[in-house]
Amino acid sequence: MHDQVVLVTENxxxxxxxxxLEAHEKxxxxxxxxxxxxxxxxxxxxxxxAFGKYHSEGLWSNTCCSHPLPGExxxxxxxxRLGEEMGIQAELEFLYTFQYRADLENGLTENELDHVFLGVSDAVPVIDPAEASDYKYLTIAEIQADIAQNPHAYTEWFKICVPVIAREIGH
Known part of the structure; x- marks a missing residue:
């Protein structure tokens, strides 16, 4: 079940x-x-x-991203996944859904209907090294400046989300 993704229509x-893996290959x-x-x-x-991930290894991204299990x-x-990857529990507010397609390394393609959630926590992350190799805190302005200088250091979906998140939180 953990390596299955739920295929969806645009709705x-x-x-x-x-x-x-097959979904990302196709x-x-x-x-x-x-x-x-x-x-x-x-x-x-x-x-x-984390280095060794099947795509986007070693790139900076949002706090947590994954796929819901079938029926979840x-x-x-x-x-x-927030608990599994980062060791954090927080209330999450649904913000929006968007669809994107991005060609990645190794001939893989992201084609996702992505549900975006926002939360607040001061908990110290306890990262799962199979998922994340490091973490850091930055302001939206610092993130936007660094993406402008180093776009290849960030995941594709993160670069799409940051401007929307900035508007949502009033930056």
Whole structure:
């Protein structure tokens, strides 16, 4: 079950399951989520994806991102993975959903209907080294400046989300 993704229509209707790697090899639209955690200083918690991940290894990204399990809501999946990847529990607010397609290394393609959640926590992350190799806190302005200088250091979905997140939180 953990290596299956939920295939969806553009209206987020589940239409089947597929192994995660196969879905990325074929570029099939599937459900995903992205979590953005801010601390009380209004800094975003970023994670550096673990080296050895099947795509986007070593790139900086939002606090947590993954795929809900079959039968699991995007919200419940986001809560579960936030705990598994970063050792954090937080209330999550749904912000929006967007669809994107991006060609990645190794001939893989992201084609996701991504559910975006926002939360606040001052908990110290306890990262799962299989998922994340590092973490840091940055303000939205610092993130935007660094993406402008080093766009290849960040995941594709993160670069799409940052301007929307900045508007959502009033930056």
């Amino acid at each position: 987020d209707e589940a239409i089947g399951l597929m192994p995660k 570029g099939v639209l599937h459900r995903a989520f992205s979590v953005f955690i801010f601390n009380s200083k209004n800094e975003m918690l970023l994670q550096r994806r 809501s995007a919200h419940d999946g986001a809560l579960r």
